Amino acid sequence: MTPGTVSNSKPERSSWSAFIVVPVIFVGAYFAARAGIKRVEPGSLAALGLALLPVPPFAWLIWCFVRGIRSMDELERRIQLEALALAFPIALLVTFTAGLLDLAGFHGEGNWDLPRLCPLLLLPYWIGLALARRRYS
Amino acid sequence: MAVNNRLRVLRAERSWSQAELAERLGVSRQTVNAVETGKYDPSLPLAFKIARLFEQQIEDVFHFDGVPDARKETP
Numbered sequence: 001m002t003p004g005t006v007s008n009s010k011p012e013r014s015s016w017s018a019f020i021v022v023p024v025i026f027v028g029a030y031f032a033a034r035a036g037i038k039r040v041e042p043g044s045l046a047a048l049g050l051a052l053l054p055v056p057p058f059a060w061l062i063w064c065f066v067r068g069i070r071s072m073d074e075l076e077r078r079i080q081l082e083a084l085a086l087a088f089p090i091a092l093l094v095t096f097t098a099g100l101l102d103l104a105g106f107h108g109e110g111n112w113d114l115p116r117l118c119p120l121l122l123l124p125y126w127i128g129l130a131l132a133r134r135r136y137s
Numbered sequence: 138m139a140v141n142n143r144l145r146v147l148r149a150e151r152s153w154s155q156a157e158l159a160e161r162l163g164v165s166r167q168t169v170n171a172v173e174t175g176k177y178d179p180s181l182p183l184a185f186k187i188a189r190l191f192e193q194q195i196e197d198v199f200h201f202d203g204v205p206d207a208r209k210e211t212p
Contacts, residue, residue, distance in 0.1 A: 074180050075168040136171040 018064040026057035030114065075136060082135075083128030090124035141200045145173045147191045162186055 036050040069080055098112035148158050148169075155173070159166040164183065171177035172187075179187065188195040 073164040073168050074183060075171055075177055076165060078177070136176050137167060 019068070022057060022061045022064055026054055026061055029054040029057045079129065079132040079136060082132040083125055086128035086131075087121075087125035091121045094120045139175060139202055140178045141175060141202060142172065143198055144169075144187065147193070147198065148173075151191075158190075161190060 030053075033050045033053040036053075037047055040046040040050065069077060072080065094117060098117060102112055144158075148155070153161075155169045156166045159169045162169070162183070168177065168179075172179050184195055184199055188198045191198060
């Protein structure tokens with residue numbers, strides 16, 4: 001290798017459109033499932049199919065995220081790790097607390113379903129991302 | 138204890154911008170800036186890549202404060 005010309009494949013930039021299109025598909029599938037489940041018999045095969053409808057889009061979203069992480073350089077990966085290290089335990093805490101609140105009779109309107117919990121699960125990730133980016137900038 | 142480096146000096150000697158160096162190393166400009174300012178210690182492969190790019194030994198680019206340089210102490 002010639003000095004001064006260290007070769008390295010440029011990090012493949014993941015398609016950011018995937019991070020817009022796939023979540024939209026997931027949200028669409030989720031609300032379609034919610035609407036559909038109310039119209040079918042509980043416990044039926046149709047209800048099961050509708051309940052599992054959002055799973056493939058979410059799996060696709062995870063795959064896009066993992067592919068995005070792989071295309072990052074080492075500092076960007078560190079930033080993601082620090083953000084997730086903050087977000088994951090908080091997401092667990094929110095989930096456990098929501099379950100206990102539900103058991104304790106604090107159901108609230110619509111129970112502790114995804115639209116209600118989603119901001120609480122995503123907020124720690126965004127905060128962690130902002131803190132880690134600030135630390136290394 | 139921290140790892141100090143001469144990356145900014147070496148880059149300035151070649152009149153490279155951070156973006157240009159980042160491009161040559163295959164990392165983001167933010168990574169180059171974080172390494173230069175000592176906010177981020179690069180991995181060993183990246184440190185070797187930096188040293189090779191500037192035609193230097195790795196220990197001539199990066200210095201670890203707190204550990205004496207064994208080469209200098211050898212009579």
